[in-house]
Amino acid sequence: xxxxxxxxxxxxxxxxxxxxxxxxxxxxxxxxxxxxxxxxxxxxxxxxxxxxxxxxxxxxxxxxxxxxxxxxxxxxxxxxxxxxxxxxxxxxxxxxxxxxxxxxxxxxxxxxxxxxxxxxxxxxxxxxxxxxxxxxxxxxxxxxxxxxxxxxxxxxxxxxxxxxxxxxxxxxxxxxxxxxxxxxxxxxxxxxxxxxxxxxxxxxxxxxxxxxxxxxxxxxxxxxxxxxxxxxxxxxxxxxxxxxxxxxxxxxxxxxxxxxxxxxxxxxxxxxxxxxxxxxxxxxxxxxxxxxxxxxx
Ligand code: 13P
Ligand code: SF4
Numbered sequence: 001x002x003x004x005x006x007x008x009x010x011x012x013x014x015x016x017x018x019x020x021x022x023x024x025x026x027x028x029x030x031x032x033x034x035x036x037x038x039x040x041x042x043x044x045x046x047x048x049x050x051x052x053x054x055x056x057x058x059x060x061x062x063x064x065x066x067x068x069x070x071x072x073x074x075x076x077x078x079x080x081x082x083x084x085x086x087x088x089x090x091x092x093x094x095x096x097x098x099x100x101x102x103x104x105x106x107x108x109x110x111x112x113x114x115x116x117x118x119x120x121x122x123x124x125x126x127x128x129x130x131x132x133x134x135x136x137x138x139x140x141x142x143x144x145x146x147x148x149x150x151x152x153x154x155x156x157x158x159x160x161x162x163x164x165x166x167x168x169x170x171x172x173x174x175x176x177x178x179x180x181x182x183x184x185x186x187x188x189x190x191x192x193x194x195x196x197x198x199x200x201x202x203x204x205x206x207x208x209x210x211x212x213x214x215x216x217x218x219x220x221x222x223x224x225x226x227x228x229x230x231x232x233x234x235x236x237x238x239x240x241x242x243x244x245x246x247x248x249x250x251x252x253x254x255x256x257x258x259x260x261x262x263x264x265x266x267x268x269x270x271x272x273x274x275x276x277x278x279x280x281x282x283x284x285x286x287x288x289x290x291x292x293x294x295x296x297x
Pocket of ligand 1: 123210
């Protein structure tokens with residue numbers, strides 16, 4: 001199926017982007033694997049006619065926001081993000097009416113209509129930089145309360161929280177970490193900022209998914225406990241075959257990130273199904289927030 005996919009990509013002048021949590025066979029056939037920030041930047045720069053996005057819905061939406069002249073395909077339309085579903089424009093407007101005027105910093109893991117109401121977007125790779133760049137002492141950060149608390153711990157800004165979270169990162173407990181450390185006493189513990197503050201407090205390194213791959217590659221250390229979705233173990237091992245990686249918890253498995261299959265990609269490319277679009281009245285204001293983030297780098 002790999003050859004079929006590569007042939008169809010060529011015929012359609014298409015590029016295949018895959019998130020670092022995607023199944024191994026999808027990462028292996030992709031043109032580029034990366035974290036949310038890297039994939040957004042690539043989506044804004046490619047000259048392909050079609051972007052096949054192997055990730056979840058908000059990622060394909062962001063690609064379309066940046067490249068509306070392209071066809072963006074999400075090979076399985078059911079691949080969503082439960083955290084992104086924890087915020088919507090009506091609830092955000094209601095909350096904003098209760099607060100004094102302040103910027104809204106929105107994690108890319110959110111619906112386009114929420115990005116459209118935001119000052120700027122951020123990802124796990126740049127959240128601290130984005131918060132610091134705001135010309136205000138206070139801001140509202142949506143939807144991830146754990147990411148927001150992490151950013152607050154790294155800046156002097158006052159960050160108002162939203163009650164959203166990733167169900168898979170939020171379930172990592174200090175007890176899981178103690179168990180993993182006991183089993184691998186020499187390992188470095190890396191954690192994703194979507195984990196709870198009590199888990200991040202025990203981490204040696206806090207980074208985005210690609211940040212973890214870079215850290216492990218550059219570090220002289222030989223073994224690592226990985227506090228993020230278990231799909232990251234594959235690219236970590238691929239980039240560092242001489243090093244060892246252990247999941248902080250086997251329970252950190254995002255079912256939505258595993259929904260796309262090679263068969264879905266073939267079907268989507270053959271029949272041009274799974275197209276993701278955003279209405280222009282939402283795309284334009286959302287683009288401002290996403291572009292402001294990308295220009296910041
Ligand atoms: P990254 O941007 O770090 O790759 O994370 C995306 C994500 O969905 C984490 O749950
Ligand atoms: Fe959403 Fe969490 Fe899955 Fe990332 S790992 S896509 S935040 S549910």
